[in-house]
Amino acid sequence: MNNNINLPELSYQAFLTYQEVTDFVKSLASVYPDMCQLGSIGKSREGREIYLLTITNFTSGDPKDKPAYLIHGNIHATELAGTHASLYTARQLLVDESVRDLLQEVVFYIIPRINPDGAEYVATASGPIRSRTDRSILESNTLYPKDMNGDGLILTIRQEHPNGNLICDPDDTRLLIRRKADSKGPFYRLIPEGEIYNWDGSDNISIDGRGFDWNRNWSYDWRPEPEQYGAGDFPFSETEMRCIGEFIHSNPNIFAILGYHTGPAAVLRPPSTGSDSDLDEHDVRMMDDLAQF
Numbered sequence: 001m002n003n004n005i006n007l008p009e010l011s012y013q014a015f016l017t018y019q020e021v022t023d024f025v026k027s028l029a030s031v032y033p034d035m036c037q038l039g040s041i042g043k044s045r046e047g048r049e050i051y052l053l054t055i056t057n058f059t060s061g062d063p064k065d066k067p068a069y070l071i072h073g074n075i076h077a078t079e080l081a082g083t084h085a086s087l088y089t090a091r092q093l094l095v096d097e098s099v100r101d102l103l104q105e106v107v108f109y110i111i112p113r114i115n116p117d118g119a120e121y122v123a124t125a126s127g128p129i130r131s132r133t134d135r136s137i138l139e140s141n142t143l144y145p146k147d148m149n150g151d152g153l154i155l156t157i158r159q160e161h162p163n164g165n166l167i168c169d170p171d172d173t174r175l176l177i178r179r180k181a182d183s184k185g186p187f188y189r190l191i192p193e194g195e196i197y198n199w200d201g202s203d204n205i206s207i208d209g210r211g212f213d214w215n216r217n218w219s220y221d222w223r224p225e226p227e228q229y230g231a232g233d234f235p236f237s238e239t240e241m242r243c244i245g246e247f248i249h250s251n252p253n254i255f256a257i258l259g260y261h262t263g264p265a266a267v268l269r270p271p272s273t274g275s276d277s278d279l280d281e282h283d284v285r286m287m288d289d290l291a292q293f
């Protein structure tokens, strides 16, 4: 039977909303029940599932007894392509007949979107955010970006301000350019569309409160702020990070982890601190070989 005809294509026309991710992972699991199971490692702060796809040949033994390769994506909210890359990988593992032998022996755990709340915020409102959207602890005189007029976008507003670092471009006043020492006013600063919590009426506001960067919330070499901006209160202090931490610790068959990001066009590998000699030389060689792909 050719299952592929029932399998939806992965669309590259737009980034995916939570509902679209949900529909896609459900379709993978329903078309390939012998090779793909849909689960969840837990729920996000706002109650969304953090989906887990387990991909292997389920007739060739318990997945927990096979070596496992973990892939995760979209830990940083704006890096929505990480979800696409994870779903593409999952789909290829299922449709590519040349990897059937691999699925006899190896299990792939794929978490396409660790950060469904932050990703939804970015996908539906283009909100600027590193990882976390939780607004349960609001700080006074802080502007929290928000789509105020319901157009689906959080835009940037120019505000005239004596300390502004920008001036109008004399050739095109729609544009702003950097202020120089001898520039003449009016001066402007840029602020995001949003709402100032508990505003005292002054212009002494900060933007967006405390930031969180979940890639700095792992346990290895965790360092507190200000050494590591966004590191959180302690390793795995963030709900979703605790979910993946517990998943990794409860699955000792995991032998490698790959995280999809979109920052630099690079393959980053351990050790992020120290030197290659800290690692097993075979591991180094294997990671270099993998990077060639």
Ligand SMILES: [Zn+2]
Pocket: 075, 076, 079, 215, 260, 261, 262, 263
């Ligand atoms: Zn990233």
